Amino acid sequence: MVTKTWERRIVSWNSANTWAPDGSLELITMVGVDVTDHKRAQEALERSSGYALTLFEKFPAIIWRSDAEGLCDYVNEAWRRFTGLGFDSGVGDGISAVVHPRMSRRSIASPGTPSARNARMSSSAGCAGMTVSTAGCG
Numbered sequence: 771m772v773t774k775t776w777e778r779r780i781v782s783w784n785s786a787n788t789w790a791p792d793g794s795l796e797l798i799t800m801v802g803v804d805v806t807d808h809k810r811a812q813e814a815l816e817r818s819s820g821y822a823l824t825l826f827e828k829f830p831a832i833i834w835r836s837d838a839e840g841l842c843d844y845v846n847e848a849w850r851r852f853t854g855l856g857f858d859s860g861v862g863d864g865i866s867a868v869v870h871p872r873m874s875r876r877s878i879a880s881p882g883t884p885s886a887r888n889a890r891m892s893s894s895a896g897c898a899g900m901t902v903s904t905a906g907c908g
Contacts, residue, residue, distance in 0.1 A: 771802075780806045834865060 771781050781802040788797040826833045826846045835844040845853075845860035853860065853868045860868075 778806075779804050780809050834860065836865075 771779050773779060782805045783800060783802050785798060785800040787795060788799070790796040823844065826844075829846060830848055832849045832852055833844075833846040834842050834849050837843050841863055842861050842865045845855075845857060845865075849860060850856060855867065
């Protein structure tokens with residue numbers, strides 16, 4: 771929508787109909803909520819997240835990111851080179867395939883628990899590498 775000062779605003783509309791006993795439309799109630807600021811903040815967050823992942827992709831260190839359940843949702847190029855696995859093989863529980871046999875995936879990052887741990891991962895050549903795993907809340 772456009773305001774009287776020609777500013778564009780984003781409005782979320784909801785409506786409800788009221789029907790008369792004879793089945794005819796009696797009343798339409800509509801409520802609009804200005805969601806412009808929320809939408810702009812959401813877009814800025816998406817842009818900044820995309821920027822960070824672009825930086826991480828070419829970073830020479832192994833980087834992976836896990837969600838609140840401890841499942842991997844991002845692995846960078848260095849991680850893929852080290853492990854020999856593709857992106858799709860690394861996400862989800864795929865990180866379990868490269869965690870050193872003496873360590874569990876849970877030892878790398880506990881969901882929802884702020885922590886920093888050392889983790890051993892196996893490369894595609896069978897070499898073990900030591901990484902630092904950090905997890906945070908929010």
